[in-house]
Amino acid sequence: MRDTVRGRLFSKKAARPLCALLALGLSLLGACLPKSGSGARKGETHVITLYGFSVMKEVMDKAVLPAFTEKWKRERGEDVRFVTSYAGSETITNQIMQGVAADVGIFSIERDVQRLVEKGLVRADWKGGLANDGLVNKTPFVILVRKGNPKGFRDFADLARPGVKLIHPDPDGSGGAQWSILAIYGSELKKSQAESGAPDQARALNLLKSVWKNVISTPGSAREARTQFETGYGDALITYELEGLLMKQAGAPFEIVVPRSTIFSEHPAVLIDKNVTDDERPVLDAFMQYLWGDEAQQAFVKYHFRAVTNEAFNDANKEFARVELPFTVGELFGGWERAYPDIIDGVWRKQVKQK
Secondary structure, three states: OOEOOOOEOOOHHHHHHHHHHHHHHHHHHOOOOOOOOOOOOOOOEEEEEEEEEHHHHHHHHHHHHHHHHHHHHHHHOOEEEEEEEEEOHHHHHHHHHOOOOOOEEEOOOHHHHHHHHHOOOOOOOOOOOOHHHHEEEEEEEEEEEEOOOOOOOOOHHHHHOOOOOEEOOOOOOOHHHHHHHHHHHHHHHHHHHHHHOOOOHHHHHHHHHHHHOOEEEOOOOHHHHHHHHHOOOOOEEEEEHHHHHHHHHOOOOEEEEOOOEEEEEEEEEEEOHHHOOOOOHHHHHHHHHHHOOHHHHHHHHHOOOEOOOOHHHHOOOOOOOOOOEEEOHHHHHOOHHHHHHHHHHHHHHHHHHOO
């Protein structure tokens, strides 16, 4: 990736020794000027490349990034420019693993960060120094239906009825799709536990199988699935609450159905340490801390994510639904280190998808 502000033709790592060599012969021309305390040369612009999972686009591009840019300019007198890219969480993870020069990643699922750790791109102690164990916002999973709810959907179980046409993003590429699988499966575990005192795995598996039989399309990301649903395809879509609220805000002819029990997805943000040079780290560290500050957390709420640092912030969004039996991946499945092999791979991929 070329840095259009600094005019780099080489990787960040390769540029440093090249700069040092140029300095020996061209010092009078100032080829490698001393760095300011923040890492920027006078008159230059910090360029931050951010990769995010698909539904982060609105809040980041319209609120969080402009606010940080203004704050850094006001407080430090330096310019910041963001280069952004958004796609399914597994897709952006694969792109980073294949070498794209991302500085910051915001992912749908924590497992994607762990994949980058295993590849040596992110430090194993990435949660250290970050608030809330590196999870930057959250949102429950809901069902979107056509205006008036003509099919009378009330819960995930209704999506298993004969003749229902369900849009569902692809769990092989979308973090949102994997959250949705956990939402369907986990809802039956949670309800059966509330009813009998023990989670019923057979009941959960039967529901997931029955719902999956009605999936007619598997787009690559939650945003692609929403776009397809907006064109009139399908009877229902399982997705992040914020997607439904954004559609409602735009006056789209859809309604939100809140399942009795559903999962709250939680989303990690992390520095891609392998791509971060020493001179760039100060502004990147400041940006990471900013994500958990009040200004960014309140921006998330405005764009229909739930804040994670202060529950009182969430009271400002009167559109947020109340879930009777909510759960998290840590509470019900023991975290992503167990949820992925046990449920996404062991249940969905091997017992549902292949049938």
